[in-house]
Amino acid sequence: MFRTICRIAWASLARRLSRSVLVVVMISMSLWGLLLMEGIYDGMTEQMISNAIRSDSGQLSLFAPGFREDPGLNRLIMQDGEITELLAGDPRVKSFVRRLRQDGLAATAHYSRGVMIYGVDLATEKRQGRLDTYLTQGEYSFGEKKRGAIIGARLAEKLKVKIGRKLIVSAQNSEQEVSAVALTISGIVRTNNMGLDESAVFIDMDKARELFMTPAGVSQIIVILQAEKDIPAVQNTLGQHFPTLQILRWDELYPALMQGRVMMNGFNMVMSLLIFGVAGLGIFGVMLVSVLERLREFGIMLAIGTSFAQVRGIIFTESFILGFSGFVAGSLLGGATLFYFYRHGLDLTIFGEGLEEFGMDVITYAVIRTSYFTTAFIAVMLATFVSVLFPLRLLKKSNPIEAINKV
Amino acid sequence: MFFKIAVRNIFAYSKRSIITVLLLSCTTALLVFSTAYMDGSHGRMIQSSVEIYPGYVQITHKGFRDNPSLENLIFDAGKVRASLKDFPGIAVLTPRFESFVLFSSEEKAVGGMFTGIDPEKEMHVSRLAASLKQGSYLTSNDDAQVYMGRELAKRLKVGVGDQVTFVGTGADYSFAADTLTVKGIFQTGLFDFDSRASFVAKPYFDRMMAAKNIATHFIVQPADPSQAEALAAAIGQRLGPEYESASWQQTMAGLVQAMRVDSIFGYITLGIIFIVIFFVVMIFTLLVVYARVREIGILRAVGTGPGQIFSMLLLESVLLGLVSVVLGGLIGGSFAYYFHINPIVFTSFEEQFKQYGLAMTAMPTDFAPLIILRDMAVMFVLSVSATLYPIFKVNAFKPIEAIHHV
Incomplete structure (x- = not known):
């Protein structure tokens, strides 16, 4: 039929x-x-x-209490050793990086601009967000003496600088004094994350510690997970272990x-x-x-x-x-x-x-x-x-x- | 006579006519309104971005826009001012000197933009004075008084009356530093600008930064802002090759193109809807024309030529198209007009606007009769061309076949 x-x-x-x-x-x-x-x-x-997510926030970001409202070197995550241990042992976590950051000024002989200085470890950044793939010019390295800097593409345009040029980076250190360091631009990145492209200066973590006079602690720990669905659970776990820290999802950092x-x-x-x-x-x-x-x-x-x-x-x-x-x-x-x-x-x-x-x-x-x-x-x-x-x-x-x- | 027959047929097949007119007029209204909305919001975004600070026309020394170094400054500001005195089309001409310094308060050091302006004239070329939040705006006599963005003040943790020091480089590469008192705090709504910009009166700036009679650029407020491009070109002619004069279309090329990209995506989206409508109109025409195959066969048998039948059917679709397009144009146009007078407000999307550097949430539509006519013409052509295939198809029948068609 x-x-x-x-x-x-x-x-x-x-x-x-x-x-x-x-x-x-x-x-x-x-x-x-x-x-x-x-x-x-x-x-x-x-x-x-x-x-x-790849260039900045990760899927989860950890900050010291009050850092988001008022970023400064007096508000750092000091228990980063414990956190590292916990994250390294969690199978849901794919990778994580630690960054130290401070507002500062980058100047060439002719021009200067307000920037955000990030102390980073290039090897872990590469594993985390494949930061190296964002490189448009130069190389993904701070050089042997760690005197190199990788800067955002828009910042490079505004400062009119090229690879190999000198850049004076100054910032307030933890003693409230302004200290400066001369760096050579070794790389330029375009992440299409406007905040970073406009103002980021990535320098070696140890160099940053020296510049800011902060022997310990980090500003932000950024976590990328194996699966997106685990975000709330891991946020919860971290929150239980470290109740004082601010643990934010990417959508809380980038609501737009x-x-x-x-x-x-x-x-x-x-x-x-x-x-x-x-x-x-x-x-x-x-x-x-x-x-x-x-x-x-x-x-x-x-x-x-x-x-x-x-x-x-x-x-x-x-x-x-x-x-x-x-x-x-x-x-x-x-x-x-x-x-x-x-x-x-x-x-x-x-x-x-x-x-x-x-x-x-x-x-x-x-x-x-x-x-x-x-x-x-x-x-x-x-x-x-x-x-x-x-x-x-x-x-x-x-x-x-x-x-x-x-x- | 064709006209009479066509009108009679339209009424005879009223269901088809109503559905076609409804569909086409809704689509036309949608197109007219979307265009008005896109053009309006883009115009508004550009206007507000231009007016907050960058200005309609910017005059710089040759090479400054590509390489804003201290070698490419306007070293004789007086000369520029003199040669543009009484220049037709210029409402206000004012110099600025932009530099970047490191501010430090008791607790914080933050890099920021430090600009010397002529406070009285600046009021007419940007929204700085109008964006005052606390304290007061600058006057030319202010000494060591700074007017800064709200976010910058927040980062420095200073309020009106507090002190802040700056360290920077003067126009002669000299070291410049002084202590300033915060006179006023402004908020334009552009987060990036508010967290970076600060202003002092030019006479004070000139003394501190060794910048007497020197400027990084001049801003021109045209008497008629829509003529900015032509005015910029005319100014460029007058000043000669030593200077560059650029309108906002050049200084903000990225934003202009961004708006164009947004329009293109908008039209692609509308285009997809149009494809569907096109087929639906075609299907309905096909249905109604097929229902009349016998009638057409008889007409042919009694001596009506295929050309006449073609004209008759085409006239029907032209009339239907015309009515729908006019109706849709009126509906869409009146919406466009209404929202032109009463802008649409998007408070919930403020975050996203901020991300794109836009400082407003009210979007008036653009009411431009010529553009509305263009959209109506496009829809008319679309609607008539959708009926061509069915008309040709039915005309291809032989009269005898047609009469026996079931």
């Missing part, structure tokens, strides 16, 4: 070929556009988040990025609703007309003993075939395009300057999530289902005898 229903449905669709093809093309085109948009836009947001992600999800939702709403209208029109023009046919079928349930089955099958073919075609097309951009990235170098202003990477790698396809599937099915309800009601109300006699 089911096979007969399918065959009848298929035959009626084939009879109005251009109409059916048009509906399938419409569904697949809208799906294609939607998938592409979701994948690329999500790629942009996720890349910004990943840049912030989280807001961006939430806004993007909302936007995708609205777009999907809008597109599938309109597409549903298209399916509705086709199904309505195809039921109306076949009233007589259905009348005869009912008169010779076909049950209404079977007729309903035919109509549902028709709209299901349309929706499903559209979904498959659109998913294949959209999935393939997304996969291309996932592998090769979407290169927007021509808008480089503008994207930089937003703190975005020039090349965006698309994101592909199964949820795109499942929501699209549900939406298409819902649209096809809802769009036949009204035609079915019309059919039910109409009298078969009248329908047969109608010319």
Whole structure:
């Protein structure tokens, strides 16, 4: 029986070929556009988040109490030994780094600028956020005598400095005196995390300790986990062990990025609703007309003993075939395009300057999530289902005898 | 006669007509409003970024913008002022001297921007004076009094009346240092600017930094801000090759391009919606045209030419398109106008705006009749072209076939 229903449905669709093809093309085109948009836009947001996590906040950051409100060398994490032990022993933790930081001034012979000086260990930074991959010029090293500095790209532009140039970095040390050190610029990084690119001067941790006169303690411990889902649990564990410290998630440090992600999800939702709403209208029109023009046919079928349930089955099958073919075609097309951009990235170098202003990477790698396809599937099915309800009601109300006699 | 038939047909197939008009006018309204919103918000973002501090037109010595070193200063500010005296289109001309120093208070040392301004003229070219939060704004006679951003004051832990010292380099590479009293604290809302900028009166600055008659740049407030680009070019001509005159389009090229990128993504998003609408309109036209295959066959049989039928059907879709586009344009336009007068306020997105260096949350839409007409024209072409395929398709039937079409 089911096979007969399918065959009848298929035959009626084939009879109005251009109409059916048009509906399938419409569904697949809208799906294609939607998938592409979701994948690329999500790629942009996720890349910004990943840049912030990799270059600065990690997934979790630990600070001494009061440091966030009033950063200074008098508010350092002193128990970093214990923390290191705990983090090193936790299998959920992928990597962590320790940074020492202080406001300061970087000056060349001609120009000077307020900066944030970070004392770091390059080897662990490389493991943590692959800081070396952000390097645009120079080398990922502070040189043999540790007198090198790696600075943010925008800062380099503003100071008009190149690799190998001298940079005088001065800051207030823990004795409240201003001390200075002459460094050579060994590398320039562009993280697309605007704060860092504008003002970061990375120097060797030991050099920083010397400059700030802080033999012990760190300003920030940054943790990256194996899996994103463990963030709350690890935050909790750390909180229990070190109740005095401030332990913040990336989205607490960069609320704007989280807001961006939430806004993007909302936007995708609205777009999907809008597109599938309109597409549903298209399916509705086709199904309505195809039921109306076949009233007589259905009348005869009912008169010779076909049950209404079977007729309903035919109509549902028709709209299901349309929706499903559209979904498959659109998913294949959209999935393939997304996969291309996932592998090769979407290169927007021509808008480089503008994207930089937003703190975005020039090349965006698309994101592909199964949820795109499942929501699209549900939406298409819902649209096809809802769009036949009204035609079915019309059919039910109409009298078969009248329908047969109608010319 | 075609017109009459077309109108009759539109009413005869009223369901198709209503759905088509509804869809098309909603889409047109969406396009008109989105464009107005994008243009308006971008214009506003640029305007506020320009007006807070950078200014519409900036005059520098040649080479300063690429290499802002002490060798590329404007060494004869008096000459620039004299040659631009009574220059048409300039409302206000004021010099600035920007430098970076290390501030230190009792507890903290923070690097910051230290700029000498002409307080009276500065009021007309930027929002510094209007952004006053505590204390008071500067006057030209102020000696060792500083006007600083709220975040900078916070970082230094100083308030109005407190003292702060600075160490910097003068225009002649000399060492400059002094103790300042905080006269006022401002907040523009641009976090980055507020946490870096500080200002003193130029006469005092000139003495401390050996900068008499020297400036890093001049800011020009045009009489008509929309003419900034032309004015910058005219000023450049007058001053000659020794100087550079740039409008905000050049000094803030990144922001201008960022807005363009945002528009492009906006249009791509709208484009996806349009593709769907295009197909839906095509499907509906196809349905209604197919319902009339017999009628068309009979028309052909009684001697109507294919050209005439084509014109008739096309006229229908043109009329429907026209009505929808006008309706949509009116709806979208009135929304654009309403929100132009009553800007949309986004208080919850302040964080994100701040990240992009934007200091406002109210976004008026841009009400530009020409742009609205352009959008309407685009939608009209789109709607008519969506009907072409069905019309050609039905016209391809032979009359006999058509009459027997079920």
